Amino acid sequence: MELSGAEIVVQCLKDEGVEYIFGYPGGSVLHIYDALFQQDDIKHILVRHEQGATHAADGYARSTGRPGVVLVTSGPGATNAVTGIATAYMDSIPMVVLTGQVPLPVIGSDAFQECDTVGITRPCVKHNFLVKDVHKLAETIRKAFYIATTGRPGPVVVDIPKDITTPTIKIPYEYPRSISLRSYNPSVKGHRWQIKKAVELLMSAKRPMIYSGGGIILGNASVQLIELTRLLGYPITNTLMGLGAYPGTDRQFIGMLGMHGTYEANMAMHECDVLFAAGARFDDRVTGKIPEFCPHAKIIHVDVDPASISKNVRVDIPVVGELGPVLDDMIEIVKASEKKPNQEALSEWWERIARWQALDCLQYDRGASVIKPQYVVEQLYDLTRGEAFITSDVGQHQMWAAQFYKFDKPRRWINSGGLGTMGFGLPAAIGVKLAHPDADVACVTGEASIQMCIQELATALQYRTPVKLVNLNNGYMGMVRQWQEFSYESRYSHSYLETIPDFVKLAESYGHVGMLIDKPSDVRPALEEAFKLKDRTVFMDFLTDPTENVYPMIEAGKAHHEMRLAPGVSTDTELA
Amino acid sequence: MRHIISILIENESGALSRVSGLFSARGYNIESLTVAPTEDASLSRMTLVTIGSDEIIEQITKQLNKLIDVVKLIDLSESSHIERELMLVKVRAANGTREEVKRLTDIFRGRIIDVTPSSYVIEVTGEKSKLDAFLHALDEEAIIELVRSGTTGMLRGEKGLSL
Numbered sequence: 001m002e003l004s005g006a007e008i009v010v011q012c013l014k015d016e017g018v019e020y021i022f023g024y025p026g027g028s029v030l031h032i033y034d035a036l037f038q039q040d041d042i043k044h045i046l047v048r049h050e051q052g053a054t055h056a057a058d059g060y061a062r063s064t065g066r067p068g069v070v071l072v073t074s075g076p077g078a079t080n081a082v083t084g085i086a087t088a089y090m091d092s093i094p095m096v097v098l099t100g101q102v103p104l105p106v107i108g109s110d111a112f113q114e115c116d117t118v119g120i121t122r123p124c125v126k127h128n129f130l131v132k133d134v135h136k137l138a139e140t141i142r143k144a145f146y147i148a149t150t151g152r153p154g155p156v157v158v159d160i161p162k163d164i165t166t167p168t169i170k171i172p173y174e175y176p177r178s179i180s181l182r183s184y185n186p187s188v189k190g191h192r193w194q195i196k197k198a199v200e201l202l203m204s205a206k207r208p209m210i211y212s213g214g215g216i217i218l219g220n221a222s223v224q225l226i227e228l229t230r231l232l233g234y235p236i237t238n239t240l241m242g243l244g245a246y247p248g249t250d251r252q253f254i255g256m257l258g259m260h261g262t263y264e265a266n267m268a269m270h271e272c273d274v275l276f277a278a279g280a281r282f283d284d285r286v287t288g289k290i291p292e293f294c295p296h297a298k299i300i301h302v303d304v305d306p307a308s309i310s311k312n313v314r315v316d317i318p319v320v321g322e323l324g325p326v327l328d329d330m331i332e333i334v335k336a337s338e339k340k341p342n343q344e345a346l347s348e349w350w351e352r353i354a355r356w357q358a359l360d361c362l363q364y365d366r367g368a369s370v371i372k373p374q375y376v377v378e379q380l381y382d383l384t385r386g387e388a389f390i391t392s393d394v395g396q397h398q399m400w401a402a403q404f405y406k407f408d409k410p411r412r413w414i415n416s417g418g419l420g421t422m423g424f425g426l427p428a429a430i431g432v433k434l435a436h437p438d439a440d441v442a443c444v445t446g447e448a449s450i451q452m453c454i455q456e457l458a459t460a461l462q463y464r465t466p467v468k469l470v471n472l473n474n475g476y477m478g479m480v481r482q483w484q485e486f487s488y489e490s491r492y493s494h495s496y497l498e499t500i501p502d503f504v505k506l507a508e509s510y511g512h513v514g515m516l517i518d519k520p521s522d523v524r525p526a527l528e529e530a531f532k533l534k535d536r537t538v539f540m541d542f543l544t545d546p547t548e549n550v551y552p553m554i555e556a557g558k559a560h561h562e563m564r565l566a567p568g569v570s571t572d573t574e575l576a
Numbered sequence: 577m578r579h580i581i582s583i584l585i586e587n588e589s590g591a592l593s594r595v596s597g598l599f600s601a602r603g604y605n606i607e608s609l610t611v612a613p614t615e616d617a618s619l620s621r622m623t624l625v626t627i628g629s630d631e632i633i634e635q636i637t638k639q640l641n642k643l644i645d646v647v648k649l650i651d652l653s654e655s656s657h658i659e660r661e662l663m664l665v666k667v668r669a670a671n672g673t674r675e676e677v678k679r680l681t682d683i684f685r686g687r688i689i690d691v692t693p694s695s696y697v698i699e700v701t702g703e704k705s706k707l708d709a710f711l712h713a714l715d716e717e718a719i720i721e722l723v724r725s726g727t728t729g730m731l732r733g734e735k736g737l738s739l
Contacts, residue, residue, distance in 0.1 A: 118590060122593065182739065183644060307642050314631075
């Protein structure tokens with residue numbers, strides 16, 4: 001088969017089994033767009049801004065486990081995509097981003113729409129390529145998918161100069177069936193001896209704690225995590241990225257941990273004697289003050305990425321390996337072991353945890369006359385029976401969604417955890433809905449975040465991806481306002497949005513349904529009505545309490561046992 | 577502590593900037609960095625001298641290994657090794673000081689490789705500390721120009737860094 005470079009790009013995507021490609025055309029990718037036009041297998045989703053393309057591909061990837069694919073032009077097309085690439089990089093999301101580049105002979109001449117895409121994206125990709133020879137095009141794309149999806153996943157950029165895709169130059173095409181790179185061996189099996197030692201330590205614990213993160217979801221190891229946790233009977237917490245890896249409604253689950261984690265999860269972290277970290281990376285939002293992190297605990301850490309181990313916190317037993325197989329080994333060793341966990345110590349530990357749980361740290365004023373944002377998320381959870389895919393933007397609403405929507409399954413909670421990218425939620429929801437057309441998809445957002453990618457409402461109409469937007473509108477950049485209240489004596493420097501569009505009219509002008517909800521009693525009926533409109537995108541603008549804060553909160557630089565629990569209440573007052 | 581990390585890396589354009597970019601992005605120190613092709617044209621050999629605590633060096637080697645283009649690396653300072661650096665110094669050498677500079681060069685087993693009536697270019701090879709000592713011995717005022725290659729090195733014995 002003889003194909004042009006442009007046709008090779010499209011054929012490679014077909015051979016990779018790519019279903020959707022998210023993109024925006026421009027000069028340098030016109031040959032590729034022409035090749036796309038002449039086929040029907042790959043569906044192209046035209047976004048309204050390249051950032052939206054990357055987030056939509058990201059949402060598709062997070063909800064399916066398959067790589068998201070993006071196609072953008074050179075220069076501004078590539079730079080607009082950078083935020084989305086960095087978002088995917090921080091959360092280890094498999095993505096292949098094809099960027100157009102000016103023709104090879106003019107690279108370096110400051111040509112129109114030229115930028116050093118490989119240079120600009122280098123710090124925020126797993127790897128990137130500049131294709132300099134059409135004969136290496138197929139192999140490079142194959143490598144890109146291989147690198148993006150194996151080991152610790154991540155985004156890979158392939159920069160393709162326009163002359164590489166010239167329609168008139170045809171070369172024989174064959175997609176490489178397998179690929180191996182001498183410098184990259186992603187598949188690692190955990191060291192059996194280390195795993196044995198890890199299990200021994202775990203079984204000897206009196207106050208054990210399991211702390212699992214996004215790595216469980218990326219590694220599709222949720223089933224194994226559940227089996228091991230139930231087998232041991234230990235308490236478990238998930239990170240923001242790990243929510244859903246262990247069922248949120250299970251009795252062994254004691255909530256999310258970290259800056260806005262539950263009182264019981266953070267206290268259990270502080271008091272545990274053995275910590276088992278599985279696919280988590282000891283992020284600063286999780287650890288708090290490092291010198292006081294789990295001060296009594298020996299730490300076991302399983303991760304596919306050796307660089308994650310002992311990066312922020314020294315661990316006692318490291319295991320480098322893919323989560324699924326390592327957890328399989330651990331289950332097998334636990335089952336075969338004659339030694340069992342110390343049940344007496346364990347029940348004492350659970351009693352202590354129950355006392356922490358009794359504090360009911362997520363309580364809020366249910367009798368308020370204004371809409372409490374937590375109430376909206378609770379009702380959303382109840383109405384969708386916890387089965388919806390929930391995307392979010394970044395800020396207070398994100399934390400309330402994480403706290404109040406109990407995810408029982410992996411890949412249902414789609415949010416930008418590492419980079420914290422406002423504007424992520426709506427395009428991500430479109431990507432999720434394309435992948436799961438029959439599922440309910442909601443985007444929990446805020447009036448500040450949503451405006452950062454609001455233009456994708458047009459995309460949602462064009463491709464009939466009916467998502468439900470739950471806008472928790474408090475008039476402020478809520479999380480910024482909260483920090484200013486706590487740390488800057490309520491000097492609300494530029495966190496108040498004096499002018500906010502009429503979201504109902506805005507939604508309508510984009511061809512969607514808009515709803516304004518300003519009374520607590522209208523919350524449930526509005527949600528019900530919105531979700532009944534199966535084939536419509538609905539923008540629900542909830543006017544919520546502008547003064548509400550997210551609790552508990554560990555302020556930056558504090559330790560797990562130093563939490564603000566409610567206005568004027570911290571762990572010091574509570575424990576005294 | 578000072579560590580010498582020897583790296584085999586794919587001889588691809590941009591490979592060097594992946595390494596230097598990693599160091600600047602993560603705030604690691606680079607004391608010197610040398611890079612050149614090896615007997616295998618597809619591979620470059622890089623020698624990187626850095627300073628850091630054991631924890632930092634561990635992270636540096638892990639992060640370097642994580643780069644897709646890095647094929648193999650070793651920390652030379654962990655084993656018995658040889659290190660060498662090449663230095664060229666252009667010094668003022670007029671009538672009164674010519675003999676003294678020549679003698680000093682001989683003592684350090686250096687070579688004078690360019691001569692004019694008023695200057696020498698001296699080549700000295702050795703460990704970093706030897707080159708430092710030579711410079712210390714020279715009259716600072718006499719130095720017109722100085723260039724150093726950065727440290728390079730390999731393991732002693734028959735074991736080598738290869739694929």
